[in-house]
Amino acid sequence: MSSDQVSSEKLPVTVLTGYLGAGKTTLLNRILSEPHGKKYAVIVNEFGEIGIDNELVVGADEEVFEMNNGCICCTVRGDLIRIIEGLMRRKGKFDAIIVETTGLADPAPVAQTFFVDENVGRKTRLDAVVTVADAKWLKDRLKDAPEAKNQIAFADVILLNKIDRVTPAELREVEARIRAINPYAKLHKTERSQIALSEILGRNAFDLDRILDIEPEFLNTGDGHDHDHDHGHDHGHDHHHDHGGLKHYHDEDMQSVSLNTDKPLSPDKFFPWVQKLVAEDGPAILRCKGILNFKDDPDRFVFQGVHMILDGDHQRAWKDGEKRNSRLVFIGRNLPEEKIRSGFETCVA
Amino acid sequence: MADTPTNAAPNTPSVVERTRAIAAGAPVVAAHFLGRTAALVLGEEAVLLVPDKGDEQRIALHGGGILSAATDGITVVTGGDDGKVFSTDAKGERRLVATDSKRRWIDQVAAGSDGMVAWSAGKTAFVQSGKGEPKSLDVPSTVGGLAFAPKGVRLAVAHYNGVTLWFPNAQAAPEVLEWKGSHHHVAFSANGQFLVTAMQEPTLHGWRVVDAKHMRMSGYSARVRSFGWTVGGKWLATSGSEQLVLWPFQGKDGPMGKQPKMFAAFAVRVTAVACHPKQEVVAVGYADGTVLLVRIDDGAEVLGKKPGAGPVAALGWDSAGTLLAFGTEAGEAGVIDLG
Numbered sequence: 001m002s003s004d005q006v007s008s009e010k011l012p013v014t015v016l017t018g019y020l021g022a023g024k025t026t027l028l029n030r031i032l033s034e035p036h037g038k039k040y041a042v043i044v045n046e047f048g049e050i051g052i053d054n055e056l057v058v059g060a061d062e063e064v065f066e067m068n069n070g071c072i073c074c075t076v077r078g079d080l081i082r083i084i085e086g087l088m089r090r091k092g093k094f095d096a097i098i099v100e101t102t103g104l105a106d107p108a109p110v111a112q113t114f115f116v117d118e119n120v121g122r123k124t125r126l127d128a129v130v131t132v133a134d135a136k137w138l139k140d141r142l143k144d145a146p147e148a149k150n151q152i153a154f155a156d157v158i159l160l161n162k163i164d165r166v167t168p169a170e171l172r173e174v175e176a177r178i179r180a181i182n183p184y185a186k187l188h189k190t191e192r193s194q195i196a197l198s199e200i201l202g203r204n205a206f207d208l209d210r211i212l213d214i215e216p217e218f219l220n221t222g223d224g225h226d227h228d229h230d231h232g233h234d235h236g237h238d239h240h241h242d243h244g245g246l247k248h249y250h251d252e253d254m255q256s257v258s259l260n261t262d263k264p265l266s267p268d269k270f271f272p273w274v275q276k277l278v279a280e281d282g283p284a285i286l287r288c289k290g291i292l293n294f295k296d297d298p299d300r301f302v303f304q305g306v307h308m309i310l311d312g313d314h315q316r317a318w319k320d321g322e323k324r325n326s327r328l329v330f331i332g333r334n335l336p337e338e339k340i341r342s343g344f345e346t347c348v349a
Numbered sequence: 350m351a352d353t354p355t356n357a358a359p360n361t362p363s364v365v366e367r368t369r370a371i372a373a374g375a376p377v378v379a380a381h382f383l384g385r386t387a388a389l390v391l392g393e394e395a396v397l398l399v400p401d402k403g404d405e406q407r408i409a410l411h412g413g414g415i416l417s418a419a420t421d422g423i424t425v426v427t428g429g430d431d432g433k434v435f436s437t438d439a440k441g442e443r444r445l446v447a448t449d450s451k452r453r454w455i456d457q458v459a460a461g462s463d464g465m466v467a468w469s470a471g472k473t474a475f476v477q478s479g480k481g482e483p484k485s486l487d488v489p490s491t492v493g494g495l496a497f498a499p500k501g502v503r504l505a506v507a508h509y510n511g512v513t514l515w516f517p518n519a520q521a522a523p524e525v526l527e528w529k530g531s532h533h534h535v536a537f538s539a540n541g542q543f544l545v546t547a548m549q550e551p552t553l554h555g556w557r558v559v560d561a562k563h564m565r566m567s568g569y570s571a572r573v574r575s576f577g578w579t580v581g582g583k584w585l586a587t588s589g590s591e592q593l594v595l596w597p598f599q600g601k602d603g604p605m606g607k608q609p610k611m612f613a614a615f616a617v618r619v620t621a622v623a624c625h626p627k628q629e630v631v632a633v634g635y636a637d638g639t640v641l642l643v644r645i646d647d648g649a650e651v652l653g654k655k656p657g658a659g660p661v662a663a664l665g666w667d668s669a670g671t672l673l674a675f676g677t678e679a680g681e682a683g684v685i686d687l688g
């Protein structure tokens with residue numbers, strides 16, 4: 001549609017979450033003060049904590065609004081819609097937007113705002129959800145704060161911060177806890193939120209074109225580890241042995257379900273199934289992603305979702321010699337795993 | 350899509366040649382008339398005054414984005430992300446109405462009778478009449494829209510889950526019209542009997558003010574960003590669909606149980622509407638930059654502006670109904686003289 005023509009230069013939006021004291025403010029101050037040649041508009045919550053007087057720093061109220069369908073998971077951030085519309089008046093004065101959420105915030109309403117509000121979606125795009133976690137305290141927060149668990153489960157990028165405050169054994173333990181909840185996020189270990197900004201900004205994690213592979217991140221070897229700022233601990237060594245030496249935890253209420261099949265799927269079976277699944281179990285499903293191999297379709301079909309909202313498209317042709325299979329992952333709370341698995345099996349063409 | 354008209358039909362009569370084109374140089378967010386002078390409110394910093402005879406004048410106002418604008422026909426009131434509220438007249442005389450003490454964004458403004466001005470910052474609405482200190486009212490969530498009732502000193506403050514009706518000069522507790530959901534732009538009908546809000550969902554919600562009876566107007570493909578009543582209040586003209594949607598407000602029940610009239614269907618959405626002050630004619634702006642004038646009687650269309658670079662964001666008539674100002678998100682602007 002021609003009304004979408006202005007969308008070619010959508011501004012990227014990074015959502016920065018993390019429990020109180022994890023190092024979010026330190027990271028934000030670095031983004032605002034370091035000479036990286038870019039200008040960020042920052043939507044902050046605890047207004048005043050940012051020690052920088054900047055006209056592009058805007059205070060927000062975290063107003064979570066339910067949509068009219070009355071469903072508990074169908075929520076948006078009302079204040080964000082208003083602020084992003086206001087910031088767009090100053091388009092051209094900044095390169096990207098960062099949304100800081102409070103330690104108690106659920107990232108889903110923020111993410112859903114970009115899919116639900118047509119005007120926000122026309123002018124901006126969600127880039128990634130980045131979660132800062134405290135290496136020393138995260139384990140406790142995962143026990144007593146459901147918000148902290150949500151933020152880990154939802155993340156595209158996790159900064160496991162303050163690693164200088166824990167022993168290597170404690171670090172492995174907390175990493176295993178994170179992986180039990182979210183095996184798919186990119187994980188960086190940092191001190192004082194020291195990280196190359198390119199590792200957290202401009203990730204395109206919500207871009208359908210970037211859904212290239214769905215493999216648990218901790219099984220990936222090689223690339224990426226040079227960014228981890230290891231500071232001499234034995235991370236790389238562990239990986240060499242047994243996939244990180246990570247104990248295999250199962251979080252009691254948050255988990256991921258991954259599905260895989262070489263049999264081509266029927267789009268006429270798959271779409272009704274996945275739509276019914278998110279309509280019924282959307283409140284439990286935090287995020288989902290998939291690469292699909294449909295029968296008689298030369299193209300890969302990719303999709304992603306947040307709770308009940310699904311977004312999908314043909315991505316590109318399957319390459320010669322490329323293994324044609326379908327892979328899906330669901331991350332959520334008390335997922336009905338058997339229902340998901342058996343339902344998926346009925347989608348085979 | 351190739352067969353769908355994205356333009357008015359080729360034989361549509363046109364008033365395009367009567368346009369005085371204006372180089373706004375910035376996105377236009379509102380168009381009002383102060384007498385026969387058009388006030389084009391820009392997305393940042395300034396208002397462009399375009400007298401019907403003579404040169405344009407750029408009046409610098411805000412140190413940043415302009416978030417809202419309203420008019421009483423004499424001045425244009427603007428609210429900015431610099432925390433300031435200005436009132437500017439046709440000569441370009443500007444008056445600083447208020448500066449927010451915490452330099453918060455001025456999200457909404459409204460202009461009432463006798464120079465009364467209302468504005469909001471976050472969850473607080475303010476009203477200033479005369480020279481006194483402004484009065485303020487806190488509502489439960491961020492103000493989404495403000496509107497003065499046509500008679501008397503009464504302000505509608507839209508927010509999450511409803512609208513608060515406030516008499517700033519009276520001791521009485523404000524009255525709340527409730528409806529679940531997030532309410533944005535709000536307006537009273539000219540007779541004051543109806544109040545309508547545009548919601549976050551693609552629907553309008555209305556109340557009959559006397560008994561708070563609800564009216565729901567739905568079926569839009571996008572959030573309704575622009576609406577207004579035709580002269581005499583018979584029709585509510587609305588954006589948000591791929592055609593002009595008009596809800597009947599002739600009866601005392603408003604549009605309840607009735608179907609809307611629809612005109613001027615396009616492949617792209619209606620983004621702005623402005624009702625003619627004397628006749629049942631609506632200026633309709635589209636996402637592709639087209640402006641059409643539509644006569645409600647018979648649906649006759651006249652082309653006001655050809656498609657352009659951006660969606661039509663602003664439309665406004667002068668009080669005589671002979672001048673129509675328009676502006677787009679891409680900074681195209683003009684005044685059409687129909688006199």
Ligand SMILES: [Zn+2]
Nearest residue numbers: 071073074308
């Ligand atoms: Zn829901």
